[in-house]
């Protein structure tokens with residue numbers, strides 16, 4: 001069992017980020033609701049605790065508090081924002097309710113040498129209402145800012161620390177190092193959470209779960225299902241059959257890439273179902289986005305079920321569920337927001353078939369899934385691919401879906417992708433400072449035609465919108481400030497190289513109020 005840190009979630013929108021930062025330091029961490037049972041949390045055998053922020057005020061009736069087992073364990077504790085206030089309150093300090101929030105960037109100054117925060121000044125991100133007024137016995141002030149005279153506190157004897165700011169967000173550039181020092185130096189955790197260790201423990205778990213039974217996997221072309229399938233292949237080899245339904249709604253070259261990566265390179269037994277005609281027929285004349293999603297979802301399940309029956313209805317099904325899905329579905333206040341994003345998912349599990357699920361990625365964040373995918377031998381171009389919606393190009397081909405329009409969209413999208421890749425902007429760098437590159441970038445074929453002129457000819461053809469966003473969580477997003485020269489080159493290439501398109505526009509809407517996709 002790897003060394004680990006338990007993170008208690010007091011309702012912070014950043015709780016998952018804390019867990020990700022700790023894992024980036026090479027230490028396994030798990031998130032628990034603050035009122036999870038002691039038994040459940042201590043089963044992890046954590047080396048220390050981190051208490052997240054949260055919207056409450058410690059003196060409020062019903063406010064979340066630090067469960068007794070945390071302090072009884074005598075393990076180190078780091079409280080962030082509300083977590084620090086709750087820690088202070090439990091240990092006999094005083095928190096002042098404040099009607100004014102401090103929100104935004106601030107500069108902190110270190111007052112005392114300490115294991116967490118280096119000397120000097122550094123920028124941090126503040127987001128809090130209440131503030132600390134009196135320290136609990138044994139604590140000293142480690143850092144201050146102009147608005148927060150008590151910005152960080154510590155009791156090195158007991159390994160108790162608190163920060164008023166948010167070290168987990170990228171607006172606190174030194175935050176990852178603060179968390180790293182806490183888990184490695186204060187908690188003494190070993191950084192043994194590596195792709196190789198993840199793979200070894202996952203293989204063992206899969207083998208134990210399925211024994212010698214047959215296992216089915218549904219491959220969508222996306223990162224998660226590909227990595228989950230590759231992991232299952234590594235664990236159980238020939239017991240696994242993967243099914244890939246070619247809907248005709250994938251991006252250029254995608255179907256071929258899946259076959260090459262999983263079958264040719266890794267040796268996965270892959271059944272490719274050519275269902276392009278069926279999908280085109282079912283979608284003929286349909287323009288309403290939700291109807292498109294429903295038709296695609298239902299047809300996918302029908303085709304998949306037929307395949308499963310032909311394969312003798314294996315007992316187990318591999319699913320690429322990842323940790324954020326697990327965490328979000330167990331946090332009641334966030335479940336609603338999550339549903340907004342995924343209510344329309346397709347390619348999912350046929351509910352009436354009673355598979356037992358094999359979920360090799362259940363405890364992994366997306367970044368970890370990608371590193372594990374590379375370590376398993378999947379190509380970087382597949383593993384670092386941007387997210388792609390289940391209904392595929394159907395929701396990017398606005399209006400009626402026809403083979404010609406899909407070809408046009410695919411060609412325009414491939415030009416955008418190739419140009420972004422050669423400019424080094426197809427990935428997003430989220431580590432410190434500004435968000436660079438794009439988290440998601442794609443072309444959308446619009447159901448409008450406009451007039452143009454090419455040579456001496458008047459044209460009346462379709463328009464393409466380019467959408468490129470930066471985001472960390474896909475719940476909110478900003479449009480990417482792509483260089484004008486790059487946009488000019490992409491537009492020029494699309495109009496010249498893709499027959500039927502004579503106009504290119506760039507989408508400059510943020511989310512909210514817009515969404516990332518157009519449908």
Ligand code: XMP
Nearest residue numbers: 344345346387388389390391474515516517
């Ligand atoms: P929106 O458009 O809601 O997208 O801002 C947020 C993220 O969700 C993806 N998305 C989907 N994913 N099935 C999916 O599997 C869908 O129907 C779907 N619609 C949107 C979108 O690509 C973005 O990453």
